[in-house]
Amino acid sequence: MPYFSIDEETYDEWREMAGDAGGDIAAQTAGFEHGTDGQMHSYQPAQAQFTPGQLDEVSQFVCEMLQGMGVIAVRCQYDGGGDEGFAYFGEAFVGSQSLSAQELAAQLADAESAQTSPVIPEHLRSYYANLPPVERAKSYLDDFANELATLLLGEGYGTGDYSMHGSFKADFQTGEIMDEPEDEQETK
Secondary structure, eight states, rough: OOEEEEEHHHHHHHEEEEEEHHHHHHHHTOOOOTTSSSEEEOOOOEEEOOOOHHHHHHHHHHHHHHHTTOOEEEEEEEEEHHHEEEEEEEEEEEEEEHHHHHHHHHHHSSSGGOOOOSSOOOHHHHHHHHHHHHHHHHHHHHHHHHHHHHHHHHHTEEEEEEEEEEEEETTTTTTTEEOOEEEEEOOO
């Protein structure tokens, strides 16, 4: 899992619940350490596998476009807390070259296939159609990042009495999604 930060009061509540339940919460809260900011912090690594068939239609479309461009891996960031979780496309790896989200969005915007695709659900077509081409491509990339983050972190990631952040790398050749320790993460 990602880097978690919770206030000490919430941490104490979790510990109390863990004493009553005796399950996963006890194992999760055991890794927390006191930070200099008065928060409790923990890093819990995560990994998952993916295939394009597991992705929603928009993300399958994006994955096919990226593979067609020779992308072999992507790095994405995520954060959340309270009632929302977000994921952001960071960069793509084409051989030994790295393309930022903005560079990749510009290339995708130039491609004919980056126009509003028929695989885009009807209720989203007008939203995407009204975006300038580079913004539309960036939105597709962020949707793809969110789909991968959901596979890695679970449905509803980023919701709870904590804040979280992290990054992951998804390898298109192996299908592996690996959470990255903070010393390997890029700042967004």
